[in-house]
Amino acid sequence: MRNLINPxxxxxxxxxxxxxxxxxxxxxxxxxAIGIPRALFYFLYPGxxxxxxxxxxxxxVISAPTNRLTLERAGLxxxxxxxxxxxxxxxxxxxxxxxxxxxxVPRVLSMGRGYIACPKLAALPDAVRAQFGDRFEVVTIxxxxxxxxLESTLVALGKQLGFDTMVAANAARAALQGFKNKILxxxxxxxxxPATTGNEALTQSGRGKRFFLIGHPYNLDDAYLAxxxxxTLADLGATVDRIDDNRVLRGEGSLKWDMCALxxxxxxxxDPVTCAGVxxxxxxxxxxDSMAGLxxx
Amino acid sequence: MTGLAIQxxxxxxxxxxxxxxxxxxxxxTQRATTPESLRLGVEASxxxxxxxxxxxxxxxxxxxxxxxxxxxxxxxxxxxxxxxxREMQQKILKExxxxxxxxxLGYDGFKPPLIRYFDPDLIPFLKCCARAxxxxxxxxxxxxxxxxxxxxxxCPGDTTRVLNEALTDLDRARTVPQIRAxxxxxxxxxxxxxxxHDRPPLRVGLLGEATLLRDxxxxxxxxxxxxxxxxxxxxxFLLGDEMRTIFRIGLFSPNSRWRLKRLARPYLRHLVGxxxxxxxxxxxxxxxxxxxxxxxxxxxGCMPEVGVRxxxxxxxxxxxxxxxxxxxxxxxxxxxxxxxxxAFVDVLRQRQSRR
Numbered sequence: 001m002r003n004l005i006n007p008x009x010x011x012x013x014x015x016x017x018x019x020x021x022x023x024x025x026x027x028x029x030x031x032x033a034i035g036i037p038r039a040l041f042y043f044l045y046p047g048x049x050x051x052x053x054x055x056x057x058x059x060x061v062i063s064a065p066t067n068r069l070t071l072e073r074a075g076l077x078x079x080x081x082x083x084x085x086x087x088x089x090x091x092x093x094x095x096x097x098x099x100x101x102x103x104x105v106p107r108v109l110s111m112g113r114g115y116i117a118c119p120k121l122a123a124l125p126d127a128v129r130a131q132f133g134d135r136f137e138v139v140t141i142x143x144x145x146x147x148x149x150l151e152s153t154l155v156a157l158g159k160q161l162g163f164d165t166m167v168a169a170n171a172a173r174a175a176l177q178g179f180k181n182k183i184l185x186x187x188x189x190x191x192x193x194p195a196t197t198g199n200e201a202l203t204q205s206g207r208g209k210r211f212f213l214i215g216h217p218y219n220l221d222d223a224y225l226a227x228x229x230x231x232t233l234a235d236l237g238a239t240v241d242r243i244d245d246n247r248v249l250r251g252e253g254s255l256k257w258d259m260c261a262l263x264x265x266x267x268x269x270x271d272p273v274t275c276a277g278v279x280x281x282x283x284x285x286x287x288x289d290s291m292a293g294l295x296x297x
Numbered sequence: 298m299t300g301l302a303i304q305x306x307x308x309x310x311x312x313x314x315x316x317x318x319x320x321x322x323x324x325x326t327q328r329a330t331t332p333e334s335l336r337l338g339v340e341a342s343x344x345x346x347x348x349x350x351x352x353x354x355x356x357x358x359x360x361x362x363x364x365x366x367x368x369x370x371x372x373x374x375x376x377x378x379x380x381x382x383r384e385m386q387q388k389i390l391k392e393x394x395x396x397x398x399x400x401x402l403g404y405d406g407f408k409p410p411l412i413r414y415f416d417p418d419l420i421p422f423l424k425c426c427a428r429a430x431x432x433x434x435x436x437x438x439x440x441x442x443x444x445x446x447x448x449x450x451x452c453p454g455d456t457t458r459v460l461n462e463a464l465t466d467l468d469r470a471r472t473v474p475q476i477r478a479x480x481x482x483x484x485x486x487x488x489x490x491x492x493x494h495d496r497p498p499l500r501v502g503l504l505g506e507a508t509l510l511r512d513x514x515x516x517x518x519x520x521x522x523x524x525x526x527x528x529x530x531x532x533x534f535l536l537g538d539e540m541r542t543i544f545r546i547g548l549f550s551p552n553s554r555w556r557l558k559r560l561a562r563p564y565l566r567h568l569v570g571x572x573x574x575x576x577x578x579x580x581x582x583x584x585x586x587x588x589x590x591x592x593x594x595x596x597x598g599c600m601p602e603v604g605v606r607x608x609x610x611x612x613x614x615x616x617x618x619x620x621x622x623x624x625x626x627x628x629x630x631x632x633x634x635x636x637x638x639x640a641f642v643d644v645l646r647q648r649q650s651r652r
Contacts, residue, residue, distance in 0.1 A: 081603045081624060107567055119376040119570035123604035126565045130611035142567065254384055287600035290345035291381045294388060 030162035033059040034139060035100035037092030038066065040085050040121070041108055043218040044259075046245075049104060051178030052154055055171035056163055061100045063092040066224040070095065077131075084225075084283035085218045086120055093132050102137040103128070109144035112249040115258035116146075118288050151176060183246045210239040212270060214263045214296075215281035216289075217245055226281055233279070240279075260292035267296055300325045302360035302368035302397070304353050307511030308436050309536045311468050316429030317369070319422045320415040325365045327356070328464075329514040334359045339627050341389050347378060348596035348626050349508035352515055354386050361395040369411055372401035376570035377601050424473075430540070431476040432467060437537040438480060439463055442487045444531060447524030448498035451491040457521060459486055498529040499645050502583040504576045505594035506602050509625055510534040516594055516625060517634045523592075526642045531588070533579045534572070551582075564608045573601035580612050580620060589645045590619035592638075597626040619644060 036042055036049050042062075053060045064070070066088055074084075074091035082090075096103055105128045108121040125140035132138070141157040143150070151172050158168025211233065213220065220226045220242065233240050243266050255261045267278065280296065282289040301322040303313050307329065314324035327334075330352040338355025357368050370386065373379040383401050390397050400411040412422075439460060447456040463479075463486055470476045501523060509516050510532055523530050538552045550556070557578040558568075565577045576593060583591045593609055595602035606622060613620040621641045623634070 079603060079606050081598055081606070083598075109567075116376050119573075119600045120604040122376065122567055123565065123569040123573065123601070123608070126567070127604060127607040130564065130608045133611075254381070256380065285345065285598045287345075287347075287378055287598060290343050290347075290598075291378050291385060293343055294385055 031058055032102060033061050033100045035061045035063065035093075035096040035103040035136065037089055037096060037103065037105070038063045039089040039092045039222070040124075040218050041106055043216075043221040044108065044111065045179055046217070046221065047182030048154075048175050048179035052157070052171050052175035053104075055174040056158055056161065056167065058161065061096060063095040066092070066222050068224075070224070081285065083120070083285040083287070085216070085222075085286075086124075088222070089124075089128075090131065093128060093136075097132075097135050100136065102139050103132070104139045107140055107142045109142060110146045111143075111258040112261070113145050114256075115249060115261055116256050117258055120287070180246075210241050210275060212243070212266075212275050212278045213240050213281065214243045214266065214278060216259050216283075216286075219281045219283055225283075229279070229281055238276075241275075255292060255295055257288045257292065260288050260295075264292065264295050299323065299367060300360070300363075300365035302326065302357055302365045304370060304508075305330050305356060305512055306508075306536065307513060308440065308464055309433060309511065311464060312429050312432035312436055312536070315432050316425060318428075319417045319425035320411070321417070322367065322415065325360045325363070329512050330356060331359070331514065335514070335627060341393060345598060347599055348515060349506065350378060350382055350385070351627065352508070352512065353382065354389055357386055357390060357397060357399065358393065358395065361390060361397040366397060368397055368399040369402050370399050377599075379571065427473050428471075428476065430537075431473050431480075432470070433540065434537045435467060435476055435480045435483075436464075437535045438483055439467070440532065440535065442483055444520065444524070444529055446487045446490050446492065447521070448527055448529035449492045449494060450524075451493050453525050455490045456487070456524065459490055462486075496527065497649075498527050499589040499642065499649060500531065500587070501528045501645070502531050502533060502579060502588050502591040503594060504533040504579045504591055505572065506596055506599050507534045507539075507572055509594045509596055511536075516623075517629065517631050519592065519594065519623075519634075519638070522635055522638050523642070526639065528589075528642060528645075531583075533575065564612060565605060569601045569604055571599065571601035573605045576602060577605055577608055577612070580609055580618075581616075584612065584616040584618040589649060590621065590641065592621045592623055592641070594623050594625070597624040597629075599624075619648070 034053055036053075042049065050060050050062065070088060070091045073094055074087035077094055078087035078090040093103060105125045107125050108117045110116050125138055129138045139161070141153055141160065143153050148156075154172035154175055155165065155168045158171055159165060163171070213229075213233075215226070230240070243263060245262070247262055247266060249258065249261055250265060253261065253264065255264050263280075270278070278296075280289075280293075299322045301317055301320065301324055303310065303317065303324055303326040305327045306313055310326040310328050314326050317324050334355035335352050336355065337358040338351035338353070341358060342351040342354050353370070360368060368386075370383040371379065372383060383399050387399050390399070400409070400414065402409050402411060417425075443456050443460045446459075450456050463483065467476070467479055470479050503510060503519060511534060513520065520530050520532065538550065541550055542552060542554055552575075557575055560578040560581055561574050564581070565574055568574055580591050580593070593602070593606070609620050609622070612618065619641070621637070623637065
């Protein structure tokens with residue numbers, strides 16, 4: 001198990017804030033470490049949160065990657081009827097217990113203008129506070145792209161944490177750049193996909209066609225959940241393209257859940273000549289996918 | 298006359314049926330989902346769709362098979378699956394080769410498409426609305442009276458019999474004065490039921506997802522089971538209250554949106570969708586108002602209601618207040634449900650005797 005602990009822990013780095021006053025910042029409550037569970041919003045905005053807090057000089061503690069024990073713990077401590085990613089979030093928060101005085105859980109309300117997020121994400125900070133409020137302070141911010149662009153939300157979060165506007169704005173810019181870089185350097189792009197290096201039997205039998213892998217980022221990017229699918233496909237020699245998270249939603253259609261709309265639009269743009277088929281990775285009890293499946297088909 | 302299928306809304310189906318009479322259509326509805334409708338809905342719906350969707354879809358399929366050409370379904374702009382019900386049901390009906398058009402109701406301009414299409418005359422339409430509203434409020438009163446009397450009735454089933462007779466009579470009432478006269482006689486009707494006062498009834502709040510709260514087939518007749526166990530229930534979904542909230546005319550009502558929001562705020566700081574915020578607010582209210590417990594009802598996997606369950610559990614812990622969570626799907630066993638309710642009531646009785 002690997003814990004990503006910020007190498008700058010204990011040292012407050014404040015961009016453009018003049019010389020560091022390390023001693024003062026160590027006593028500063030705003031520089032207390034913040035935990036980020038490696039689940040849900042961690043994958044929805046890869047690299048964003050870590051870069052943001054790093055830029056503010058707030059030490060970040062990220063929970064260990066999901067493994068079998070995480071899954072078992074999730075089954076024990078989480079609400080029985082939650083979808084798997086929500087259960088895994090609880091297990092990751094449990095993993096952070098004793099390692100950080102506060103955790104960050106944003107309230108994701110919309111990830112694209114004209115769209116809405118899954119309703120479970122709207123209750124998430126309150127649900128986490130209800131379940132883990134005795135263990136951590138829960139730092140949260142409403143993330144609603146219908147009302148405020150992501151950059152302004154990040155600035156507001158920085159201010160909420162006690163940083164001045166300039167520092168928060170610089171951190172927000174750095175975070176957005178980090179987020180963009182992370183998405184662009186996604187190792188799952190077709191060119192570098194390990195699946196493409198597998199035996200070519202299936203590809204040849206499929207006359208060079210590729211398979212398209214869709215799913216919510218917190219399912220596809222959580223190695224413990226999606227890697228078995230990828231490995232199997234690689235063993236079969238299938239060439240796989242992953243859905244592009246950087247796609248811009250067009251605001252068309254009646255499917256308003258942001259991630260589902262992303263998948264739906266990607267499917268509409270698929271070229272049946274080059275695509276052999278679509279594989280959807282979904283989690284048990286996902287309310288959005290239960291309805292959107294009919295649209296995808 | 299053309300038929301119009303309306304989703305079952307418990308006893309309120311009578312009022313909803315009355316509301317479409319001016320459209321010169323025959324309302325096709327039921328006071329509860331039937332086993333056959335549910336079977337049809339389960340067969341046609343996606344496996345992980347919620348029970349409310351399956352039941353409603355089955356209802357429309359059944360109606361269409363019986364020759365009904367139109368249906369009406371609530372349109373939602375919220376975050377939960379209800380938003381997609383109408384569109385998906387239309388797709389499912391089309392896939393099965395059934396010819397039915399489902400109108401969306403609400404949030405579609407001043408004149409909903411249903412009204413635009415049937416274009417009723419203004420005066421009959423207004424009269425019809427007034428009649429439907431009056432019937433809705435009268436059903437609210439009937440429900441409240443039935444909850445109170447059922448918990449202390451001598452012979453199980455008396456209250457239900459009186460309630461059913463009253464609903465049949467209410468269905469016959471054609472004008473607002475007739476409905477008002479009927480409402481004035483509600484107390485006397487329930488006075489016929491012999492009561493026993495040997496032990497105080499428990500007070501339990503029923504809250505959660507609206508369809509499950511109102512459809513007695515889907516919720517395995519929770520109200521009657523609890524009433525038979527000596528529990529005075531308070532079902533927090535009353536359509537009259539809900540309409541006041543929807544039309545924002547009950548700003549000072551205890552169930553107005555802003556009051557519920559304020560009540561829930563210590564535990565829930567944002568709207569979630571569906572009736573999740575109401576569930577949190579009403580749980581807090583029940584705890585403060587001296588209820589013995591609450592039962593949180595929802596379809597299995599309901600996105601908003603499941604999302605707030607950790608919060609309900611926290612309230613239960615903080616306020617030492619019993620909360621029973623009941624999820625329903627097509628596989629829910631009636632016997633299992635009765636056993637859970639009996640055990641819950643036993644716990645409440647023990648707590649009552651310790652006080």
